[in-house]
Amino acid sequence: MKIHVLLSPLNADEIYFTGKTTVVIDILRATSTIVSALDNGAKEIIPVNTVEFAMKVSGTSFGGQTLLAGERNALKIDGFAMGNSPLEFKPEIINGKSIILYTTNGSKAIVKAKFSENLFIGSFNNLFAIVEHLKNLGEDAVIVCSGMSGMFCMEDSVCAGMMLDEIRKTTPDLELTDSGKACLVLYENVKDDLLAMIKKTEHGRILEEKGFAEDLEHCSKVGISDLVPVYSTGVIKPFVKEEI
Template sequence: MKINVLFSNIFLDELYFTGKTVVVIDVLRATTVITTALANGAREVIPVSTLDFAMKISGDAFRSQTLLCGERNTKMVEGFNLGNSPLEYRPEVVAGKSIIFYTTNGSKSIVKAKFSKNLFACSFNNLPAIANHMTLLNEDFEIVCAGTNGMFNLEDAVCAGILISEIRKLTDNVQLSDSANASVILSTNNTKNLFNFLSATEHGKMLIENGFEDDILECAKIGTTDVIPYYVSGTMKRL
């Protein structure tokens, strides 16, 4: 399988992803939240790319069974039920619920790749499960780093590199693009203490400034769940 990493998809058309297999990464914090919500019993997570669309579909939904969730500039949007902290998505809050989910970077990246043949969400929490699944799938795939406001960020690139390294432990049938090789190189020096690493990134520092240091600790945990979020018919569900 050939693996390519996109450090940003801002310049790509949605049709670029048609027929491709894609893994989206937004470590801080969208793909961590999606994985956590599904692991804790949410029926589905519906990623949206605009606040207006989030509000529109929430108005059409069964309110008792739907939560309007996400963030803008790290903080919960006024009028939303939950923000973008994985710690908020507890079983007693999300079990059986449909979650309409808007974030500055992660949900937009998933929507951008909606025409993919296969589309998965990866965080450190479910990284070993994703690595195992991609190895079994044995297809070329693209890793999309959500980045920050369309720009490169280090945490998503490092997560991509660690994912690739885990896959290479499971199979020799791997070819890497230059960007995939770069991700692996970046990850080799940043895996000893993921909490310290994430805390030192630009986005990590912003989260700490806004009171979300505990979120970083949660996002830094590797292999806490085997849940694989899979995009189907506009929603992320458990595979």
């Protein structure tokens, strides 16, 4: 089993993902938010890569049962119902709804990886579920760190490192490229306090300044969800076992 890590979605083009098994990570905050929304009863998430397309999808599809969510510069977009904080997505607001999600990094990375054969949404929150799912599949995979405006970010790479660390515990022949080995080193360096790591990151500091300190705490929690969100033909839904 071979796992490669892209430290930025810009490392590859869309065609790269054709036929691959892919996990997209955006700890702060898109993929943490997707896990939270589905855990709290959202019907599905529709990730989009432009605000304009979010507006268009919202106006024409899904029978009015949609909520526009997302951020620009970490803040809710004018005219959107919700921002990109996982704590906003409460059951009473989102139950049964289709959520159209636009974010600066994560939703774009997911859309970029759309040609993947299998496309999963990963975070610290559902880390063990994703790891188990990858091990059961037994396929080579690529983990995409959404990063920050095309650049490397620490928190996504540390999460990738933790996934690889878990997988190698029961997969002695796990093959890694340089980027995966780097993620393992970065994870080892901070594994005793993931929240402290997140607070020191570029993105974590921006979010804390803008009043989202609670999000950092939530996004650093490992294994609080059993969900494996799967992207297929434009929407993300929880994986259901019978689909195998």
